[in-house]
Amino acid sequence: MTTPPETGSFIRQLHGPLHSKASEYGGMAQTVTIVSRQQWGAVAPKSRAALKDPAQKVVIHHTANPSCKDQKECMNRLLSIQRVHMTEREFDDIGYNFLVGGDGTVYEGRGWGVVGAHAKRHNHESLGIAFMGNFKVDMPSTEAMSSVKRLLQSAVSQGFLNPKFTLVGHRDLGQTECPGGQLYAALPQLRGT
Template identity: 75%
Template structure:
């Protein structure tokens, strides 16, 4: 079901059309890692339901133009297209115009991110840099590094060095 590069497209997971889209000016310079702070999903069917719910919440309750993140990743390592490459996200207030927002689906205060999810995000970042969507010298930070939040949870935050080159 996943397409090239193992990314599940918006169409595949049933995304609603964005209200509007703003394009990044050039390559993203950094990556901000998040968690969704909900129960993890272990398979595509469960994850796709979760994405529809997250998008609905972001658009109706938070007034966003679309799901806030550029990409999301499930516990099985499947990567889901959120806003996608080259689009300004709504994931880290004041930090969206030069960054890529990637959310791990789950709550990583106590849970550790799966090896599959970590490996998929590392591959996604390498692909993004290779294709010019991401600066080759990109920086990786947790949401808590750029905002007043516990996100992405202590257990994911401690794994971020693995995502840096």
């Protein structure tokens, strides 16, 4: 079983004020830079449970609010999502393992190897990845799709995701419109990883 890295692990310096710290996971061929919880100002989780590694499933979500197109806007949105999840929904933390902004930036939610709160009855076997925005009508950006593909490849190469994983939309597991019709229609592009 792979041990989840602690927040702030695998940090490297990048350029620019909003890229001062980020996590980089992946092999030589495919890397993905992940903005750490510390970088976006996450509140400490109330508790953390280890996910049975490797995850067998990936559940794709949308946040169902307006999309964010730059890191400053996305970081503010992350804080809002975490606040709603922890106070109104009474989750221990933000529900998703990772989130991706419209510019393709990936943000650490609960992170690798941690049980999420994103798909009832499936959290202990899956990674939850949320596209930030409402994709009932809007299409996900090419940058966001590309980043999620790299994230999935990195998850497999690091042993956090079974190479024969199943990728589903949240609606496949419960009565919801999530991840929105446009993103749901684009899921085959992510399954080709």
